Amino acid sequence: MALQPFLALGAVLFGIGLYGALTKRNLIIVLISIEMMLNAANINLVAFAHFLPKPNIEGQVYALFNIAIAAAEVAVGLAILLSFFRARNTSDVRDMNAMKW
Amino acid sequence: MIGLTWLVPVLPLIAYVVLLATGKRMSEMAITAISVLAVLIGLIISIGVVAAVGQHGPYAPVVYNWLAFGQTTLTMGYQVTNLNAMMLLVVTLVSTLVFLFSKSYMHGDERFSRFYQYLNLFVFSMLGLVITSNLLELYIFWELVGVCSYLLVGFWYFKPEAAVAAKKAFIVTRIGDVGLFIGIILLYLGTGSFDFTVVFSHLHHFASAQASLGALGHDAITRLMNVQTWVTLTALLVFVGAVGKSAQFPLHVWLPDAMEGPTPVSALIHAATMVAAGVYLVARMFPLFEASSTASETVAIIGGVTAIFAASIGLTQRDIKRVIAYSTVSQLGYMMLAMGVGAYVSGMFHLMTHAFFKALLFLAAGSVIHALDTQDLFEMGGLRKYMPITHATFLAGALALSGIPPFAGFWSKDDILTATFDSGHYVLYAFGLIAAFFTAVYIFRVYFLTFSGTYKGSKHPHEGGWVMTLPLLVLGLLATFAGFINTPFAPILSRFLQPNGPVGIDPPANWGLMAVSAVVGLLGIGLAYSLYGGGKRADAWAKRMGFLYALSYNKWYIDELYALIIVLPVVTLAEGLQFFDRWIVDGLVRLIGEVGYTGGVSLKYSADGQIQTYGLVTAFGLAALALVALRIGGVL
Numbered sequence: 028m029a030l031q032p033f034l035a036l037g038a039v040l041f042g043i044g045l046y047g048a049l050t051k052r053n054l055i056i057v058l059i060s061i062e063m064m065l066n067a068a069n070i071n072l073v074a075f076a077h078f079l080p081k082p083n084i085e086g087q088v089y090a091l092f093n094i095a096i097a098a099a100e101v102a103v104g105l106a107i108l109l110s111f112f113r114a115r116n117t118s119d120v121r122d123m124n125a126m127k128w
Numbered sequence: 129m130i131g132l133t134w135l136v137p138v139l140p141l142i143a144y145v146v147l148l149a150t151g152k153r154m155s156e157m158a159i160t161a162i163s164v165l166a167v168l169i170g171l172i173i174s175i176g177v178v179a180a181v182g183q184h185g186p187y188a189p190v191v192y193n194w195l196a197f198g199q200t201t202l203t204m205g206y207q208v209t210n211l212n213a214m215m216l217l218v219v220t221l222v223s224t225l226v227f228l229f230s231k232s233y234m235h236g237d238e239r240f241s242r243f244y245q246y247l248n249l250f251v252f253s254m255l256g257l258v259i260t261s262n263l264l265e266l267y268i269f270w271e272l273v274g275v276c277s278y279l280l281v282g283f284w285y286f287k288p289e290a291a292v293a294a295k296k297a298f299i300v301t302r303i304g305d306v307g308l309f310i311g312i313i314l315l316y317l318g319t320g321s322f323d324f325t326v327v328f329s330h331l332h333h334f335a336s337a338q339a340s341l342g343a344l345g346h347d348a349i350t351r352l353m354n355v356q357t358w359v360t361l362t363a364l365l366v367f368v369g370a371v372g373k374s375a376q377f378p379l380h381v382w383l384p385d386a387m388e389g390p391t392p393v394s395a396l397i398h399a400a401t402m403v404a405a406g407v408y409l410v411a412r413m414f415p416l417f418e419a420s421s422t423a424s425e426t427v428a429i430i431g432g433v434t435a436i437f438a439a440s441i442g443l444t445q446r447d448i449k450r451v452i453a454y455s456t457v458s459q460l461g462y463m464m465l466a467m468g469v470g471a472y473v474s475g476m477f478h479l480m481t482h483a484f485f486k487a488l489l490f491l492a493a494g495s496v497i498h499a500l501d502t503q504d505l506f507e508m509g510g511l512r513k514y515m516p517i518t519h520a521t522f523l524a525g526a527l528a529l530s531g532i533p534p535f536a537g538f539w540s541k542d543d544i545l546t547a548t549f550d551s552g553h554y555v556l557y558a559f560g561l562i563a564a565f566f567t568a569v570y571i572f573r574v575y576f577l578t579f580s581g582t583y584k585g586s587k588h589p590h591e592g593g594w595v596m597t598l599p600l601l602v603l604g605l606l607a608t609f610a611g612f613i614n615t616p617f618a619p620i621l622s623r624f625l626q627p628n629g630p631v632g633i634d635p636p637a638n639w640g641l642m643a644v645s646a647v648v649g650l651l652g653i654g655l656a657y658s659l660y661g662g663g664k665r666a667d668a669w670a671k672r673m674g675f676l677y678a679l680s681y682n683k684w685y686i687d688e689l690y691a692l693i694i695v696l697p698v699v700t701l702a703e704g705l706q707f708f709d710r711w712i713v714d715g716l717v718r719l720i721g722e723v724g725y726t727g728g729v730s731l732k733y734s735a736d737g738q739i740q741t742y743g744l745v746t747a748f749g750l751a752a753l754a755l756v757a758l759r760i761g762g763v764l
Contacts, residue, residue, distance in 0.1 A: 045747060049740050057740075120740055127737030 033074035041067035054111070054118045058104045065097045130180050130187060132173050133208050136216055137255035139166040140223075144248035151241030160231040160595075163244045167227055167251060171220040174213070178624075181213040185627035189261035189325060203323065207261035210625050211476065215258040215408055218480050221606075222400040222487045223251045225599035229491050230392040232596045233498055243283060247396070250276035254401050258408065262322040263312045266409075270308065270373070273402050274301050280397060281389040290388040300382040304372015308409075311365030315416075318358050328415045331359070356420070363416045363423030366409065367430075374406025374460045377434040381687055383457055387449040391494030394449060399456050399486035404479050407463040411479075414472055414631060428468025428548075432556035434461030437684070439566035443573070444670075444681040447503045448493050451574050455529065456486055458563055462544050465556060471547030472632035473622045477614045478540035480621075484610050485528035485537055488603035489571075492522035495596055496578060499589035505574060510583035514590060517597045519579045521604035526575050528607040530568035530649040533642075538649075539611035542642050550635040564645055568652025569659075576661040 040063055047060030069090040076086020112118055143166035151159055181187070191205030227247060234243050253272035260266045275298075282294025316322055319330040353361065370376070375383035386398050397403070410417060410427060417424045435458045442454035459482050466475030495518045496511060497503055512519045528535035531542065541564065549557045583589070591597060614621035616637030625631070670677045679685070758764045 049744050049747070121738060123739060124737030127735050 030074060030078040033070060033078075037067045037070040037074070039067075040064075040070065052119050052121060054108050054120055054123075057120055058101060058108070061104075062097060062101065065093060065100075069093050130177060130184075130208055133177055133216075133259060134190075134206055136170040136173050136177075136220065137252050137259065139170050140248040140255070141252040142166065144245050144252060147241055147245045147248065151245060154241060156231065156235065156240050159241050159244050160227065163248055164224060164227045166248065167220050167223045170251075170255070171217070171224050174216040174220045177208060178213045178217050181208060181210050181627075182624055186210055189323065191261055191323070200320075202264060203262060204265055205261040206259040207324065208259065210627050211408075211411060212258045214476065214480065214621075214625065215404075216255065218404075218483045219251070219254055219258060219401050222483055222603075223247075223396060225602055226392050226396040226400075226487065226491070228595050229395070229494070229599040230390075232592045233392050233494055234390065239283070243280075243390070246276055246279045246283070247393075250280065250397060250402070254405070257405060261324060263315065263324070263327070264322040266412075267305075267309060267312055270369070270405065270409075271305065273405060274298060274305065274373075277301070277386070277397050277402055280393040281386045283389055283393065287388065289385075293382075293385040293388040297382040297386045300379050301372040304369045304379055304406075307365045307367075307372070308369025311362050311369065314358065314362045314365065318362070324412065331415050331419055359416065360420040360422045363413070363420045364426060366413055366416065367423060367427055370406035370409045370464070371430065372406070373409070374403050374464065375457045376406070376430050376461060376464055377437055378686070380434060380438060380457045381690065384445075384450050384453040384683070387447070387453050391449065391490060391497055394453070395487045395490030395494065398453065399490050400483035403456060403460055404463075404483060407460060407467065407475060407479050410464065410467045411472060411476055414467070417467065418470070418632065424468050424470065426468070428465050428553060428556055431461045431464025431466070431468050432548075432553075432559040434458065435465060435563040436461075436559045436566070439563040439570065440680050441683045442570040443566055444677060446505055448496065448505050448508070448574055448578065449490070449503055451505070451570055452486070452489050452493055455489075455567065455571060456482075458567060459486065459529075461563070462541060462560065465548060465560060466544040469548050469551040469553055469556070470632035471544060471551075471634065473614070473625050473634050474540065474543035474547050476625060477621055478537075478544055481528065481536035481540040481607075481610050484603055485525045485535075485607035488521055488525040488600065488607050489529065491596075491600055491603065492518050492525060495592055495600065496522075496589075498592055498596070500585055500587055502585065505577040507585050508578045508583070509581040510579070511589060512579040514583070514588075517591055517600060521600040521607075522575065522579065524604045524607045526571045528611075529571050530653060531564055531645055532568075532649050532653070533646055534608075534611065536607050536609070536611035538646065539615055542645050543614070545645055546638045546641050547633055547635050549638070549641055551633060561645065561648055565648045565652045568649045569656045572653045572656035573660050576656060580661055 044060045044063030044065075044067060047063065048057050051057050051060060072086040072090045072093070074086075076083060076089075108118065111123065115122055140163075143162050146162060147154075147159060154162075186209035187207065189205050189207035191203040193201050194204040195202040227244075230243065230247065234240055237243065250273065253269050253276055257266055257269035257273060260269060278294050278298040281297050282290050284290045285294070312322070315327055319327050321327060321330075372379045383398055383403065387394055389398075417427060438454045438457035438461060442451050442458065445451045445454065459478070463475045463478050463482070466472075466478060495515065496508065499511075499515060499518075500508060502508070524535065528537035531538045533539075545557060545560050545564070548560055612618070619634075622634055626634070682688070755764070
């Protein structure tokens with residue numbers, strides 16, 4: 028196996044995630060899209076760790092860290108989502124516009 | 129007593145500080161008591177100082193180092209000489225009486241304590257100016273005196289005329305002050321010192337040995353001019369300062385307007401003390417003026433012209449205080465004339481007698497104004513019946529001013545005229561004589577309009593309390609008898625002021641000239657009587673004089689002339705510059721500000737709170753940055 032297919036998978040995943048995060052109206056889908064972008068990065072980390080001239084473990088360790096952080100982030104995101112939903116009775120991202128001029 | 133001299137100016141300063149801190153809560157009685165006490169102790173010390181100086185002659189200066197930089201040390205200190213001992217006495221004496229008089233005049237004014245603060249500060253500055261031992265210190269006090277004058281003229285600042293007059297007084301005297309300052313700097317450059325004693329010893333040295341200024345190591349000045357030019361220039365510049373302060377032509381315009389201040393202020397500052405500072409300065413710097421005949425001629429001419437010019441204006445003014453103000457200008461002209469022709473003693477003698485009788489005239493006028501609430505001569509009349517003390521003392525002052533023997537003004541004015549005649553200035557003598565005639569006319573015009581005839585107003589006039597009449601009586605006595613300290617029979621003042629041999633000229637009495645000036649004074653009184661007293665032919669005369677009357681009534685149109693040739697161009701230029709400043713300089717600055725502001729205002733709407741828009745912009749920005757980075761890195 029070569030490095031390129033992994034990188035391509037990562038790029039595609041990241042692209043889909045970015046697209047979803049920027050266009051989807053539902054907050055849950057936006058959060059899931061962000062998870063996809065994080066996982067795309069994880070794939071890259073693991074792939075590089077494996078295919079570099081001197082393979083090492085650091086990339087995988089880093090990916091593990093990332094997963095932990097993603098979990099925390101999702102927890103916070105879902106908490107915000109819940110309280111937002113209770114307050115405004117909606118989960119549309121476009122309605123989260125209180126912080127503007 | 130000599131050791132206590134420094135207390136004389138310091139006491140009013142202490143009174144000022146005390147009043148500043150606690151004056152608001154004090155009663156008028158307490159405020160007056162503190163102030164009068166401060167100057168009264170000063171007066172007592174001054175008497176002791178005069179006695180000591182009379183026996184001992186001038187004392188050496190007492191100096192303290194103030195600033196040291198490079199090889200120069202600036203000092204602060206005081207010096208008791210015969211000249212300033214006399215000034216100390218005059219200033220403290222008049223101040224004491226004016227302070228007393230003010231209690232009644234300012235009674236009920238809500239800024240009563242503030243008034244006394246200013247008066248105390250003024251007296252401190254004036255006394256400091258008098259006893260200072262060097263020119264720099266003199267200049268500091270000189271300016272302080274100017275500031276106090278400004279504060280006091282504008283004391284009733286809510287009257288627009290008073291506010292304008294205060295500004296005018298300050299600005300016009302400042303013009304003179306600039307000259308004085310340049311003169312002081314030139315003196316310093318030439319002699320390397322500000323101290324009077326050092327400066328004078330150098331002047332003496334220059335005069336005798338014709339040494340060059342460069343001998344002192346101040347080369348800059350020698351490359352510019354020779355010694356004689358330097359002396360003349362310096363003397364003239366110092367004189368410019370004196371012209372401003374003593375309201376000499378052409379800087380006399382501020383003094384009559386300064387009459388907007390309370391009358392005790394006019395008596396103290398604008399008659400007896402501050403305006404005399406200019407004459408005092410010339411007297412203090414007398415060796416400088418002696419060393420330059422050009423400068424002293426200028427002094428004499430300016431003095432003579434001022435004397436006759438101001439007297440001619442005084443003839444027709446309607447405001448009682450303005451008449452006396454022009455009289456002051458004219459009398460100061462006499463003093464300058466005396467200084468210019470070298471009659472040092474006569475000038476100082478006249479300064480002293482003038483201080484007494486002019487303060488008296490002002491205070492008497494103040495008493496009248498206090499009783500009537502008007503300053504217009506034509507609304508007065510017949511006050512002899514209602515205010516006998518004011519009447520009697522005013523008459524004494526008027527006789528002294530007119531130079532009728534044996535009143536004080538006769539001896540001093542006659543000294544000046546004799547000296548002018550003896551020194552060969554016949555034109556100036558004629559000026560002085562005509563001015564003396566005018567003087568008698570205008571002051572007795574005031575006298576007849578105010579005190580004789582019938583009262584025209586509706587208010588019921590009466591004398592003020594004893595605090596008003598006592599100063600009048602004391603000054604009345606002085607105006608009557610002060611001349612006897614320097615009569616030809618017993619020239620006490622002359623001997624007092626010249627402890628180390630003669631200064632300037634002091635001509636012997638000339639009985640013929642004395643008779644002439646006395647007769648001229650009497651003629652003036654007679655004319656005033658026929659015009660305003662018994663005859664009442666003033667209006668007919670005014671019509672017959674036509675143009676001359678208008679010239680005098682409108683003060684020779686000097687104010688209008690200044691407005692046209694100085695104020696108008698300056699204001700036009702200022703308006704042009706203001707236009708440039710407002711629209712070009714400010715415009716540029718505001719344009720830059722406006723760009724930032726407009727940009728900010730229009731950009732703020734892009735912050736619409738849509739997180740996905742932010743994300744998109746961020747993503748594109750990141751991509752663009754990456755492209756740039758790759759491009760720079762040479763990958764693309």
